[in-house]
Amino acid sequence: MIKRCNEWSWEGVEWKPYKDNPGSWQYVNRQNLFSSESAAFETRYFEVAPGGYTSHEHHEHEHCVVVIRGQGEVKLNGEWHPLHLHDLVRVPPFTPHQFRTIGSEPFGMLCVVDKVRDRPVLVDTPVAAETSK
Ligand code: MN
Numbered sequence: 001m002i003k004r005c006n007e008w009s010w011e012g013v014e015w016k017p018y019k020d021n022p023g024s025w026q027y028v029n030r031q032n033l034f035s036s037e038s039a040a041f042e043t044r045y046f047e048v049a050p051g052g053y054t055s056h057e058h059h060e061h062e063h064c065v066v067v068i069r070g071q072g073e074v075k076l077n078g079e080w081h082p083l084h085l086h087d088l089v090r091v092p093p094f095t096p097h098q099f100r101t102i103g104s105e106p107f108g109m110l111c112v113v114d115k116v117r118d119r120p121v122l123v124d125t126p127v128a129a130e131t132s133k
Contacts, residue, residue: 003033008047008069008108018046018054024122027052027101035115042115046099048072048107053100056124061117063091065099069108072101083107096123 003011010033018028027049034043047069048054056075065074067087073080074089075098082102083089091097101107 008045008106010045024055024057025053028054033110040115041112044111044113046109046111048099048101050101050104050106052107054098055120055122056096056098057120057122058094058096059118059120060093061114062093063089063097064112065089065091066110067108068110070101070105071103072099072107072109074099098123 003013005011009015010031013031013033015029015031018025018030029047031045032042033045045068046054065088067083067085067089069085071085072083074083075081075096076089076091077096083099099107099109
């Protein structure tokens with residue numbers, strides 16, 4: 001089964017907000033690309049618009065993230081690292097992490113996770129609060 005991609009939208013896949021609850025993130029949308037009854041993992045595409053960022057959070061489940069669009073940064077254990085096209089990020093269990101866009105192009109990444117997973121726990125205040133100091 002093939003889902004064709006056109007302009008960063010995969011056939012038959014809905015665009016949704018990153019999370020239901022606002023406040024800890026900004027300008028992020030997602031597409032759930034793959035979820036199957038016979039698989040223990042899921043694959044999502046997250047896209048962070050310029051000026052946007054994901055929640056600063058931690059949890060037991062791991063993330064495998066591959067950058068497929070634009071440029072961004074990842075905060076791991078409190079330290080920001082630049083990310084470029086096709087870089088891969090492993091977020092180990094219980095590691096605080098956050099992503100944000102750098103530049104004027106949307107920052108897009110594939111993320112593979114366990115289908116059954118614990119809920120994220122917020123670490124602290126979002127990026128906007130940091131930069132307004
Ligand atoms: Mn996470």
